[in-house]
Amino acid sequence: MDQLPRFTAAAVQASPVYLDAAATVDKAVSLIHEAAGHGAQLVVLPEVFVPGYPYWNWTMNPVQGSPWYERLYRSSIDVPGPQVDTLCAAARRAGVVLVIGVNERGAHSLGVLYNTLLIIGSDGELLGVHRKLVPTWAEKLTWTGGDGSSLRVHRTAIGPLGALACGENTNTLARFALLAQGELVHAASYIALPVGPEDYDMADAIALRTAAHSFEGKVFSVVACSTISPEIVDLIAGEDDQVRKQLGRKHSALSGIFGPDGRPVTEPLIDDEGIVYAEIDLGRCIQPKQMHDIVGHYNRFDVFHLQVDNRPRGPLSFTSAPTSTPHAPTAPREDQ
Amino acid sequence: MDQLPRFTAAAVQASPVYLDAAATVDKAVSLIHEAAGHGAQLVVLPEVFVPGYPYWNWTMNPVQGSPWYERLYRSSIDVPGPQVDTLCAAARRAGVVLVIGVNERGAHSLGVLYNTLLIIGSDGELLGVHRKLVPTWAEKLTWTGGDGSSLRVHRTAIGPLGALACGENTNTLARFALLAQGELVHAASYIALPVGPEDYDMADAIALRTAAHSFEGKVFSVVACSTISPEIVDLIAGEDDQVRKQLGRKHSALSGIFGPDGRPVTEPLIDDEGIVYAEIDLGRCIQPKQMHDIVGHYNRFDVFHLQVDNRPRGPLSFTSAPTSTPHAPTAPREDQ
């Protein structure tokens, strides 16, 4: 118990080098090293940081967005793959636990894209590949949903770590599925959303969900959100002034670190690029559990039974592992 | 759909006539009529309003609290019973849907007390009797937990209504169980808690949970909290200044009404007695569902399967329906 981790966490608010995976990974690596230089042992980067968010789904109609879809598909990454290798190497060199969002190409079917969070250990091991379960509203035009196999809490150097992407932090059951595995540090990656409904304040919506998860679970949350660079505005809005205005809307991004009482540990960063740091002492999660321990004494598992189907779900399954021999004999064979 | 309810809700912040059920019920009836006079169609009263909260659990040790326990037991009410009849009659006369917290004596065993919310229709029908599932921390010294049979959403004149007591609003799964039944109006009853841990701000903790539930579910929440009258202070603290000081701590009670965006509809009331009113238009719950509908398209019920054991749970059960032999145990019944 003396060794309950204390560490510095870094929530990175930044914009990608839009639709350029290699350049964005380079930028990510540089941010990782900057954060590590400030003592960070946990670095959280935004949702689909590599290589950016498909804003066209919100500003164009689907047919207009279609060539953009192909462009995103071609600039997305494979997992595993060289970009992942670069990120793992950076985490290992910097000695940090890393959470970062990427656009992942599905291996089994051309055109499948996932909104994926990579969780990488400080030894450079790829610990988790979480594919967002349900893309949010207009995002459904781009991403395929993941499955329950990635709803995992990872034992890391900085404690038991879980991660959800953006709107998943609204999903009561997804959040609970992580808390129930002993999550103590929750990473939440978001994108700046200036283009949603007018009465939807993205920064407030991020803060509320982060606070609520921390309070309900008595955990620390590290939330990282992307920003929208002038380059993105130029590319998406072109000459369209209304879209330019939309993309420039304030209070659309928030990054920060919240404690188990639901309050921010340090002042969150709103809209601007930057890194928020805070000291996290997991020991602070103990006493509040006396009041509410919703994965312990303060719940009723005789009443509530939540089952998570964590089987990988593919388009078909084989009875046995395919063999590599081209010619499967029909003659007597040896059973497995 | 034109008839999606619009109505005035009233969140009553008040203190009971401490440990006097009849007088407290009279006070409740009077508050109901006051609210109805202001046009309210839904009135929510605090947790265990009849006849008050056992603060001694927080300020005395259990042995000191023991005679107080008996005092509370003797002043609690039976459900059904005359006090319930009075409340039902008041709701019918005022034409309001009513949620009110009571200390309920268990019918099957002497000394059993439940922290119970009564939900009463505007026609005076007793719709629901929800017994708090897990008493919070020091409350465990007084109350027995309920079961899952009361986790119900009720179809009322003001829309589908659910209710949870105090710390239950922290319970991710309990909240979801109501949302999953189509809850659109959530009633949350609390007590003022100045006597908890020093770094625990009760008003903030109420506001956060209410906002989060409203935002996650895209519902309206009406939260009502009790206050601590000088009479209670005198009785509980007596000459003890430290306890007096504790009981006088500020920011310990909050009542109000929150909308589906997680924001208060009108300014909440903090610490003082009073009634908060707000206009509720359930039509406002439609459009936000496009963004997140965690009981619809924005969840994954192939991944998450939540089963609620809603069977009444008694101290024993019979394999088959008992026969009508002379000596039958108390109120046996046959389940479906």
Next chain:
Amino acid sequence: MDQLPRFTAAAVQASPVYLDAAATVDKAVSLIHEAAGHGAQLVVLPEVFVPGYPYWNWTMNPVQGSPWYERLYRSSIDVPGPQVDTLCAAARRAGVVLVIGVNERGAHSLGVLYNTLLIIGSDGELLGVHRKLVPTWAEKLTWTGGDGSSLRVHRTAIGPLGALACGENTNTLARFALLAQGELVHAASYIALPVGPEDYDMADAIALRTAAHSFEGKVFSVVACSTISPEIVDLIAGEDDQVRKQLGRKHSALSGIFGPDGRPVTEPLIDDEGIVYAEIDLGRCIQPKQMHDIVGHYNRFDVFHLQVDNRPRGPLSFTSAPTSTPHAPTAPREDQ
């Protein structure tokens, strides 16, 4: 066997009275009687005919479409409900088996809309309520997906009848699930889609899928598609000439009747309102089964095992049926 049905089928190509459920149902009733007057015993109407298709998802961005979503939600129908009663009565009076698409409001959660096909017997019984499993591309902005419980073939007066909505006819497995239940008459409801990608010819895409399903299964297919009335153009396009032009694109709707050899029985109708009739003799489905019977001798169910999870899938489940008593006693009970 002598009584293998022979009958006249009618595929109705028409536009709804846009966003007006009652008026559209009236129009549907009148079309049903017209078709019955020409001897039709099976009448198939377009997808989401009541009260129309959300074209804004294709011509606006999601934020612009948001108030339209609410408008559609409010003008959609409940199942069961009065509009369904009217349709059932019309089917009974006309003596026809009826397939018709509607926008159905979900009963359990405000804001849930399903793209639903109603299958109604010639005795007026509501036989099936099939909710489209996956909305297609931009449609994901409006509809929630159904579950497997409605993938049923219905024994009707005109033979075993199955129905799928629009893009579902592309889904190899959904189609097979109907064939495997002995489907002989396949109803496919579509909407006119002039607003999709430029190189996507909707009429051809309808014809190809209909022909392929008929050929693979050796069944008759009756395909009905909606049209776009000037009223819809005015409402959706307003002053926008480009959208006007898009909505006016030719070869975007096709209705007709195809035989078990994959060829149309009569000339399909393209783009215009009207009713296509054809004589169907189910006896023609017998001999082609000698060549390919993919649900019989021409498949390998030792190799391919397809399991359809046909359980209704809700946001939560209860261990036992909720009782209607408000006050569930805690006393002894009988176990199941």
Next chain:
Amino acid sequence: MDQLPRFTAAAVQASPVYLDAAATVDKAVSLIHEAAGHGAQLVVLPEVFVPGYPYWNWTMNPVQGSPWYERLYRSSIDVPGPQVDTLCAAARRAGVVLVIGVNERGAHSLGVLYNTLLIIGSDGELLGVHRKLVPTWAEKLTWTGGDGSSLRVHRTAIGPLGALACGENTNTLARFALLAQGELVHAASYIALPVGPEDYDMADAIALRTAAHSFEGKVFSVVACSTISPEIVDLIAGEDDQVRKQLGRKHSALSGIFGPDGRPVTEPLIDDEGIVYAEIDLGRCIQPKQMHDIVGHYNRFDVFHLQVDNRPRGPLSFTSAPTSTPHAPTAPREDQ
């Protein structure tokens, strides 16, 4: 053991009223009563007796045979169905155990035909419906194979009874599957096959397989074969003299009763219509088991493990039994 059945068995050699199910069933009923009149308690009738064998598969090419296929399909029977009811009633009235072959229409898919043996108890109960697993050579043009679910031995009034159709009696594993269930009386139904290869002597081939099964298993076998009436010759051969000659070939049908030593109990009947009777004393099966008991001491089940997949195999399976309610609610439901 004293009650080991002794009884008279009847093997009926006859031709159907070709392609007329009702008339053939009438003929079958009359034969059943004739046999019962001679004291028979077990009556075995030929393979696909109702309403006859598709000889065209051997004398025509497949395209020529195609309309004949439809004709057979239309004149085949449903199981259960009225013809089965008639047969069950006859068995009950005559007090005989009955085995009879029929052409069965598959219930789930138009055009599916099975070569089916019905096993009916002396109380008129339909005990078994065995669908021939693999149609023989040219028969593949007509019949779909059954599954392992019908490989059953039935406990009847005349002892444990199994049945296989024609070429199945060549299948070592199918035969063993019956013996392994304690079969003591084996019913084998055949059709006259004058139209096979010239060097294939059908009567000898029937006798050899019947003798071998009886000897290997130490059981009694009752084998019944159809004959070819002039009516069938006229219909199939028409004016074609070569086919006439083929159909008239001798030594193409054999019916009789064989004992556990592999020898016929009475002289078999070759080619002609008639009924062969024999007394069967199951007590004779005991002593030969000392020499070879291939389902007991004379086998090595540590070396040979035969597993029979007896699951009914359909084109798809459902996770739960389909409900009869047309409208499957998405709201909370009760689990099974």
Next chain:
Amino acid sequence: MDQLPRFTAAAVQASPVYLDAAATVDKAVSLIHEAAGHGAQLVVLPEVFVPGYPYWNWTMNPVQGSPWYERLYRSSIDVPGPQVDTLCAAARRAGVVLVIGVNERGAHSLGVLYNTLLIIGSDGELLGVHRKLVPTWAEKLTWTGGDGSSLRVHRTAIGPLGALACGENTNTLARFALLAQGELVHAASYIALPVGPEDYDMADAIALRTAAHSFEGKVFSVVACSTISPEIVDLIAGEDDQVRKQLGRKHSALSGIFGPDGRPVTEPLIDDEGIVYAEIDLGRCIQPKQMHDIVGHYNRFDVFHLQVDNRPRGPLSFTSAPTSTPHAPTAPREDQ
């Protein structure tokens, strides 16, 4: 992603040197080199090209066809074997991926023939040996069905390649099993079928299935069909004018290349010998996936679970690999 293959595909329409495996392989080699000379990187040859299709099953009755069966058996090839070596060498020398149909003799049982597709890589490796699962109608007189072990998609130089034989392209589940493995190029090998039912137009039936598979899966399909040479007509028909006429029927063969929109990329070739070439750009498969991705976002794998039993299926299995020692000692051994 930049390297998504673009290549020339060749669909070869030709007749074999009938019943002469060596000469047919020589002809195949020469066609491969001709196609490679025109830049082809994928060459698809017809079904059972080596050494031809058993037309007698359609024009003779089974007894007449019996000596032809032996003739085919004796002229068929072993896999692996010298003819396969020749084909592999040709593919390597020409640098093409090759799909070609052969009659394969089963290794384990005299008389077993498979209708087999060989898939050979451009490096000459034998990648796949797919045995047709169910022979079609009259073909059942000749071929034994394969098993699920060969339902594989192969990673080749020209992209992920799957192949099915003739009527298998009608089998919804077989087709899906390939798409589910990421198939982007589908090879379909057919034979000319002038001898089927009169109302069965083989060329149309090939085109429809090819178009439908391409459209459903958003893949390219290369379909190659054999033709009937005068030599075949002479051999099969002899003096029989009716069979001569049948074998000469038009519109019985079609070869070509179809795109992911279901349309032919170049004009298909009907009836005549020749090679159809087309440029394939797999990049064209991306954007259509937004509309329907039946192995991704546009399916429901929570509803549909397809399991493919891909275990090689032989007549028996051994517990352990047979040893080569003639004398298996009875002495102590090590357990697994």
Next chain:
Amino acid sequence: MDQLPRFTAAAVQASPVYLDAAATVDKAVSLIHEAAGHGAQLVVLPEVFVPGYPYWNWTMNPVQGSPWYERLYRSSIDVPGPQVDTLCAAARRAGVVLVIGVNERGAHSLGVLYNTLLIIGSDGELLGVHRKLVPTWAEKLTWTGGDGSSLRVHRTAIGPLGALACGENTNTLARFALLAQGELVHAASYIALPVGPEDYDMADAIALRTAAHSFEGKVFSVVACSTISPEIVDLIAGEDDQVRKQLGRKHSALSGIFGPDGRPVTEPLIDDEGIVYAEIDLGRCIQPKQMHDIVGHYNRFDVFHLQVDNRPRGPLSFTSAPTSTPHAPTAPREDQ
């Protein structure tokens, strides 16, 4: 395929030089050369020819038979061993494939005797050592059963060859285990059995089983049976006339060669010493497979799964490979 073997087979009917292994082997060698001189390429000799069959088990009680058992044990042979070497040399010199039955002493335990068939290639290699799985009835007094490791079909100069001893030919599963490995020539070795039950006709029982195996599997069978010399009668019967009479019973031995239609190729030899020759053309096995191929298209390996435990089975096994410690048990080996 042109090289499908044609050859002369020889079935030797003879009696041993009773209980004298060396003399019997000499006689065997001489018979082998006689047969080879008549052109035989396959020579099958009787069961336990070396050095004879323990008739005392049928004519004495076990205590009387006990010294005879020791006499047999002492006159039996070791495998490998000098008598085996002699037989192998003879086969090589004569250029014949040889099957011969011997009494084999178990290597691992004094007193263990096996009823063993040796299969020897025409190059003199000892291909198989098959120990009879279950001794028949009275034989259980003498022999220990073998295991499944020897149920092998051997690729020989005269084709795929399997062998079973006497009553094993009654065992449906043992026979199938050989057919399933592609057996085309079946060798069956028997002993003359005049001493069994009175109603058991050994010659008929041999003929029936041989015919049935040939017909079921479409294979050739070569069956060889011993005879009883006057020397044996004298030794076993002594002065006992009843035993003399028993041993002299007719129709107790049969040797011959049967074809794939179940008929003898030449007239079998009954009771007398001699050699039966027949020409075998394995090409005759092809066409009958069209009718029934029970190891191919005419079986259902999805329904029937036969697993043969072919692991050598010793008196004990080790969890891991024994180390090379001084005292290691006889011939331990590590299984795969």
